[in-house]
Amino acid sequence: MKASYIIIFISTIILMSTCGKPVDITPEYNLDKDNHKIPKIAFEGKITNLIDSNCVKVKRTVSIHSNENIYIENAEIIISDNHGNIEQLQYVGNGRYQCLTTVGISDGRVYTMTAKVEGKTYTANLVMPAKPLPIDSVVIVPDENNEGKFKAIVFAMVHTQFREYYLFQNFVNGKLKNEPDDLLYASNENLNGKIPGFTLVEKLNSGDKFTYKYYTITKEVFDYYNGINDQVNSDGGVFSTPPANVVGNIPDAAGIIQGMYLYTDSLIVP
């Protein structure tokens, strides 16, 4: 979040001095330029304490100008842990492979995903993070910055004795809030342990259904979201860091298989 403050400053400078809007330019490259150098397959997977959330999505990477999703439908995906549990995931459509029985979720357990995709085997290892302190409450209150609207704020305690990492995903009427400013992830590195009313979502309307998912995540996953944050908030200017790949935990493939401890709940805005 600190980096975003700097972006506010730089954006203001730019906004003040920029005339006109950005224009399209024609890139002199495409996916095929050095196709062998970039991964062709991307994974998006979660192993959590809630069985319904456990799935792996597999798709192809595409050119940046392509708007299509190319799903992989015939992969073989197995999740196993270091306690001898093993399960082959079932394909349920749109590149999604669902975990149908829990493989046994607990803190510190080590999981392995093995995926066979088009003759190539991909492997990812991950560790389930520690269970977080439960959230005290999430409440809906009037949004003082937006008249007639509401906001959701969270009250909680977090561990301070050891390092933890957190992720919030917020849904309004079933739709994930995924604008760059909506990305909420943090570590407890500089926190005092109390979260006395942190804003999750603003501009809620009366009658909206608000759902939050609160995860503890591993450092690996925290770094992954940090990489996404760097990408979506970069303006490519001279003050931006060099654009870089977001590194996951699957060699030769894009994406990440996340181990996450999850709390979730829904509220209706009064």
Next chain:
Amino acid sequence: MKNIRIAISIILLMLSKTSFCDDDAAGKVSMSGYIKDAKNGEDIIGATVYVKELKTGATTNSYGFYSVTLPKGTYNILISYIGYKSIENQIVINENITQNFMLQVESITTDEVLVSAHPKDENVNNIQMSMNRLTVDQMKKVPVMFGEIDIIKNIQQLPGVQSVGEGSSAFFVRGGSSDQNLILLDEAPVYNASHLAGIFSVFNGDAIKSADIYKGGIPAQFGGRLSSVVDIRTRDGNSQKLSGTASIGLLSSKATLEGPIIRDKGSFIVSARRSYFDVFLKASSDKDIKNTTLYFYDINAKLNYQLGKRDRIYLSGYYGQDVFKSGNFGLSWGNATTSLRWSHVFNNRLFMNTSGIFSDFNYSLGLTSGVQAFEWVANIQEQSLKQDYSYLLNINNELKFGVQICNKSFQPGVITPKSDNSIFREVKMPLNNALEYALYISNEQKIWNRLHLQYGLRFTTFQNNGNTTYIYANNNISSKNNITDTISNNYYQVDKTYFGLEPRLGVKFNVDEKSSIKASYNHTYQYIHQLSNSASPLPITMWVPSSRYIAPQTSDQIALGYFHNLLDNTIECSLEGYYKWLNNTIDFKDNAQLLMNPAIETEVLRGTGYSYGAELMVKKSSGKFTWTAAYTLSWTKLKIPGINNGNEYFASWDRRHNINASLFYEINKRWSVGTSWMYGSGRPITLPAGKYTFEQTSVLIYNERNGERTPDFHRLDLSVNLKSKVKPNRKWSSEWNFSIYNVYNRKNPFSVYTRNEEVPNPENSNKTITTNNKQIVMLWLFPIVPSVTYTFNF
């Protein structure tokens, strides 16, 4: 080490060959003194004292002092400097004498032929190569944005210097990164030279006398950075009468007051600036911009006093701050420098300067209310003491030697919660300290009339003390997970010591009276490093010292040049080629976390780099019509394991071609016009090769660092100056400056990047919807910008 031993042997051999005879016994005597501006008593730096009969001479040092040794006799002495009328005196020198000279400013009505614009053949005869001197008078001739004279923007237009584009004060000299430039303001280092993230520099043109920029062949008295030295000297103030200047510009105004403390004995100058962007922001229709505060201010002050014929003291200081507030968020940063200097003339041959120097760069940012309220402050501070001596050994040798000790402290960050219900705790990053010592000696030796040498050695020691050091398993610093122990040293405990020996060499051979060939070599060490992984450092970029894990950066540079003057030295030409090697050069891991990271070594990558190129410069700086044309052709590549799969890649500041041209014409006593045009080929950028969707967000895939380039950059600027009429009894004068920046409204690239496509909102035509589709766009900064500045002098 073998090469360094050879270099030491050569230097010792050269010094032993030097004639240490008693010049008085051999009938030699010295003439020394100061050269000053007759109008205001300012010392003139770099003025030439030329002995016609011997075809030899000297130039004034940074304090306006010169010294020449001659056989007893009668000589015609020519004193000259750019923009001043030359004077020629016949002087009988039968004993050591002190002789001061006062130069009159060149009048534009004077016949061009009679005016000597500058040291006539300095371009050819001065042994120093790869150096440019900028004076405020020169800078006034170049059109400037918002009418604000800016040293850094002028430096960015010199051959061999690259910029990454508009809106940045960062500059890159012969392939070096922006933190490899040592910027000195009256000898005090300035760690962040930008106001408003680089739109302006911190140097107020009204307070500046001159700036010397060394791009290669760096003299031994300078050290600490690899690629360049920018030696900026402020004005001493008018020692003849009380005077002042006030300027009102489009975005900033400034005022200067100067005058004698005691006439001809001492003077003072105070100059202050403030911008007023924030006033214009109030007029914005955008609520967020309307409530934004954004301004900078700075103040320069200097006192100097002559204690006697041989002693003079100077006290100069700078303080500047940038302030930005937007809603709950605030950010500020600034520099403070102080220099206390004492110059002493022991005799006609020995000159000494002793300086006590302080420099501080600090920043703070934070939120003022709410559960996230916090303040984060950080700074780097330096105190140093140095002595520099200049000794005219004999007619053929001038020795320079000195010593410096410097204490640096680095506070990377302190976080303080700023509300009762803040989620943050107080966090104080470990303080880091360093001590840096330097000894140097150099000699400029005239082997024979045509062949001159300049050779020297700089010996440096760097100690990382009083720090917190992590111990890593198997010395593997790739991850914080490898930390096994922590060592906390007090101030007197040294964790790591580095030594550096830096040979410097310059050679000049006069082909004939109008042309010469020069060559130079320098080896340099840099012990502190800027934590920046963007092309241009952010205003809040911090520095770290070398440590047991971060070795000093080093560089070797060779340069060869041909210098030729035409038309009675009115046109100067130079062609220089260089090759530079960079070792232990620093870059950072992808997505590195550089802020509030106590184990910064886990994010650092080290490698090598090289740069080579050619620089051509032609200029006419005398008379009513002056012009400059410069072209640079260069390549800069880095190779750092961990980046770009370990393959070489172009540095972000690599530009293949740069052209800068400027013209200035003084139409008459009142009117003058100037124009400049610049061109730079595209700089490297990184663009994605593909993407995938993760949690409904497009994640980009890159396959090559800096594999693409921005479109080319070019721009034309114009300015017109109108001076008030000169009336005999009028005690004031004024000047209007009208300028147009980016005359043909070129959309020069600030950035080329990938962003989510925005499409019209079908429910509200005034708004757009951000989609998840990606598009590559170019952003540009300044369109055509007219500006006007009014300056009032009394």
